[in-house]
Amino acid sequence: MTREARSSLIGDLQIEIEFDAPIGARTWFGIGGRAEMLIKPKDETSLQTLLRRCHQSATPVRVLGGGANLLVDDSGVDGVVLQLDQEFFTRRRYNKDGEVNRMLAMAGADLFKLVNETARQGLDGLSQLAGIPGTLGGALRMNAGGSFGDTGQAVESVSMLDMEGNRLDLQGDALSFGYRASSVPNGIILSAILRLQPDDPMAVRGRVREIFAQKSASQPMADNSAGCAFRNPTIDDVQVPAGRLIDEAGLKGLTIGGATVSERHANFISTTPQATARDVMTLMRQVQERVLDHSGAKLQPEVVIWCDDPGAPMP
Structure with a gap:
């Protein structure tokens, strides 16, 4: 996008903006590429005006929340990434x-x-x-x-x-x-x-502590991970845990590059600082293929993947 196009998009708005922003590092995976523009509106009017201008100029818009369920492709994404972390929106x-x-x-x-x-x-x-x-x-x-x-x-x-x-x-x-x-x-x-x-x-606090303790005991809470990688599929009208299917296929510990199927919970993929987003994508595809071969179940991603490259190994 040219400087003139950027100016017409954001020039008079109450926003914070970062160009070529390293948004992948702000996800829970801690890996992935950059955003052409990371914009943080300070009020609803600025957000509304920005959306109208993006629509008129066919500028792509995405929203980055806490980055807890997101994988950003290594090549990054074009257009605007919104983050609603200013006081008005929190x-x-x-x-x-x-x-x-x-x-x-x-x-x-x-x-x-x-x-x-x-x-x-x-x-x-x-x-x-x-x-x-x-x-x-x-x-x-x-x-x-x-x-x-x-x-x-x-x-x-x-x-x-x-x-x-x-x-x-x-x-x-x-x-x-x-x-x-x-x-x-x-x-x-x-x-x-x-x-x-x-x-x-x-x-109430006791219930919160109990639920958190149960999750901590079964999930790799300390790892760089985006939570459950796959949705639980429905087989014969019964929802089956994806983690169980992955475990039964013998895939705990399966590693590609810096991405690994967690030993603690098979539906979690953990990453090292050296991992790439393509490592995670490739691992997810391999898990899908091997679970399909083992049980006939088709796993669908629960992790949201931002990728503008049509040649990427999307799961």
Whole structure:
């Protein structure tokens, strides 16, 4: 993109911007390439205007949350990568309109903080998300969760901008959640109203600690990893853990370059500082092929992969 094109896109907006930004290093994998432009809007108006200009100029737009479920290709990505980490987009407001069982949280709010803050205040409803990294926006988009529950069960409404900058408010029949999926359309999530239930603070904090401890015992929490690499497939109308299928295929410890199938949890891929994104992609493809050969199950990626190269070994 030329300097003139960049200026017409961002010239008068309230934003922070970084060109050729090393976004791969900011993911939980800690590897991958750069973004042509990393833009951090400071308010909704600037974000809305930017989206309209990007739509008019056919400039690609992506959103970087906490980088917890993301792999960025080594060659990086073109266009705009948004990060909603400025104060406006990380706010949360408890006791909305005097109601103790509602909270307004912006999409950039850190999920760890939301879980722990609500627990300290004796408000349950998010304890099922203990140990899940990232931001609220990312958790809403993919309905992050696990065996203890998911994000969607706490959501009353969602506000967002579509990719043309139009505001949408979703609730009721317009809002539904399934396994690692939601009905939220393509666009930029701004905020959500979450349902909470008053409870004893010690009891809520105890549940959070218990869930976190169980996850720590079975998952490689200290590794560079993006969480579960694959979705759990449905076989004969039964959802089967992808980790079990990978383990049964004898793939724990399988390594390509600096990427390894975790010995602790087979559905996690861990990386070393020397790993490349292509190592992870190639390993994921090999896991898919070998699980298919072993059990006939087709594994679909749960990790989001940003790649502009049509020749990449995409899983």
